[in-house]
Amino acid sequence: MDVPTFAEPWRVKSIEPIRLISREERSRALTAAGHNMFRIASEDVFVDLLTDSGTAAMSAAQWSGVMEGDESYAGARNWFHLERAVREVTGFDHVIPTHQGRGAETVYTRAFVEPGDLVPGNLHFDTTRAHIRNRGARPVDLVVREGLDPEDLSPFKGNVDVETADRFIHDHRDHVRLFILTVTSNTNGGQPVSLANAHAVSELCRRHGIRLLIDAARFAENCFLIREREPGQEGRPLADIARELFSLADAAAMSAKKDALVNIGGFLALRHRADLDACRPWAVLYEGFTTYGGMSGRDLEAVARGLREGLDDTYLAARIRQVRFLHGLLLDDGIPVVRPPGGHSVVIDAARFLEHLPRTAFPAESLASALYEEGGIRTAALGGLAFSEADPATGEVVTAPWEYTRLAIPRRVYTDNHMAYVADVLRRLYDKRGSIGGLGLVEAPPELPHFTATFEPLDG
Numbered sequence: 001m002d003v004p005t006f007a008e009p010w011r012v013k014s015i016e017p018i019r020l021i022s023r024e025e026r027s028r029a030l031t032a033a034g035h036n037m038f039r040i041a042s043e044d045v046f047v048d049l050l051t052d053s054g055t056a057a058m059s060a061a062q063w064s065g066v067m068e069g070d071e072s073y074a075g076a077r078n079w080f081h082l083e084r085a086v087r088e089v090t091g092f093d094h095v096i097p098t099h100q101g102r103g104a105e106t107v108y109t110r111a112f113v114e115p116g117d118l119v120p121g122n123l124h125f126d127t128t129r130a131h132i133r134n135r136g137a138r139p140v141d142l143v144v145r146e147g148l149d150p151e152d153l154s155p156f157k158g159n160v161d162v163e164t165a166d167r168f169i170h171d172h173r174d175h176v177r178l179f180i181l182t183v184t185s186n187t188n189g190g191q192p193v194s195l196a197n198a199h200a201v202s203e204l205c206r207r208h209g210i211r212l213l214i215d216a217a218r219f220a221e222n223c224f225l226i227r228e229r230e231p232g233q234e235g236r237p238l239a240d241i242a243r244e245l246f247s248l249a250d251a252a253a254m255s256a257k258k259d260a261l262v263n264i265g266g267f268l269a270l271r272h273r274a275d276l277d278a279c280r281p282w283a284v285l286y287e288g289f290t291t292y293g294g295m296s297g298r299d300l301e302a303v304a305r306g307l308r309e310g311l312d313d314t315y316l317a318a319r320i321r322q323v324r325f326l327h328g329l330l331l332d333d334g335i336p337v338v339r340p341p342g343g344h345s346v347v348i349d350a351a352r353f354l355e356h357l358p359r360t361a362f363p364a365e366s367l368a369s370a371l372y373e374e375g376g377i378r379t380a381a382l383g384g385l386a387f388s389e390a391d392p393a394t395g396e397v398v399t400a401p402w403e404y405t406r407l408a409i410p411r412r413v414y415t416d417n418h419m420a421y422v423a424d425v426l427r428r429l430y431d432k433r434g435s436i437g438g439l440g441l442v443e444a445p446p447e448l449p450h451f452t453a454t455f456e457p458l459d460g
């Protein structure tokens with residue numbers, strides 16, 4: 001296969017200016033935002049690595065599809081295009097459009113999760129955890145041990161620990177009815193799940209009679225990494241790998257804002273007619289009619305086209321190469337990053353970067369703030385605050401073991417020069433890391449606290 005790994009397989013057609021405001025303005029913006037990156041205005045950001053979600057540059061083909069949007073309430077032609085694309089890519093017969101990944105989570109947790117349930121998965125992401133808890137159930141992470149070790153170089157750090165999962169389901173059989181396999185695993189930096197592991201999880205779910213749902217937000221990147229890293233998968237068409245992956249599950253939930261290269265959209269895809277019947281009423285209630293699901297006709301068309309584009313070999317090769325380029329620059333400078341690089345982001349181990357700060361001083365948030373102040377770079381703090389939850393039995397707050405600051409790379413948006421700039425700023429910060437102060441929490445809501453929490457610098 002002739003896959004150029006050295007240059008992007010596109011040229012720029014339209015640009016959007018970005019501006020680095022002064023350090024003084026950045027400091028003011030930071031204070032006004034309560035040191036929370038979600039509260040900063042995007043016009044005050046120079047390089048925005050807050051998320052890879054909904055931030056892609058769409059192709060000319062997608063934009064031309066936007067002009068073909070059929071804005072009828074029901075049965076718009078773009079809906080049929082989307083349904084066809086989802087069937088083709090996933091092999092599932094039944095498709096429910098949703099406004100984004102969270103919409104799919106609302107619908108499937110309503111239909112498939114009951115109060116008191118335990119919902120195992122490899123490593124649930126924040127909104128998935130919140131949706132599970134919102135149903136009075138509990139998310140349970142069963143990722144392999146190496147998945148939580150930032151230094152471990154295993155190729156599939158998103159895999160499920162199948163033996164532990166087997167025991168867990170066996171011990172809690174009456175409370176487990178759904179297993180969620182997230183590909184790639186966002187929480188630890190886009191680490192992939194191998195096809196062999198997905199087969200084992202599928203077999204386990206069948207044996208125990210529980211539903212397997214794939215959170216497919218980054219399925220294309222996962223398939224690319226399978227082809228590259230899994231013995232026996234070399235040279236296989238990505239569409240084939242994707243079909244095999246989906247064939248192992250009963251359903252898939254998709255935030256199209258990632259691997260379908262759109263700014264808004266999502267869907268739920270289902271194998272069984274009975275599951276469609278269980279989900280459809282909730283979709284109508286929360287998302288809108290079943291042929292638009294919170295999207296306009298033009299959005300549906302952009303998703304239909306982006307879903308196929310997202311599996312393109314040359315695009316994925318260039319994207320993953322860029323993530324590795326940034327990862328390599330940071331590694332060369334001795335900056336503690338999660339290894340190996342995953343699909344969509346470079347993750348800094350903020351606890352090690354700022355080892356003089358205790359966890360109570362929010363290292364992940366403190367590093368994100370320092371990066372913004374130093375270079376106008378916006379990142380996401382995914383540490384103890386984002387992944388802490390109260391034990392339903394004791395009420396005790398359990399904090400995740402990691403303190404990560406994630407640099408998520410938007411698709412087809414930035415050049416390698418932007419990546420080099422980010423690395424330069426990080427190098428400067430690393431050289432003076434001892435002078436970076438911690439943060440104290442001012443206020444935070446109990447659920448999904450990291451989106452809206454505010455902080456202030458700790459004295460000294």
Ligand SMILES: Cc1ncc(COP(=O)(O)O)c(C=O)c1O
Binds near residue numbers: 100102128215257266
């Ligand atoms: C793995 C995963 N699942 C679900 C979601 C939720 O998708 P959305 O942001 O489109 O609601 C995200 C978002 O980042 C995600 O990374």
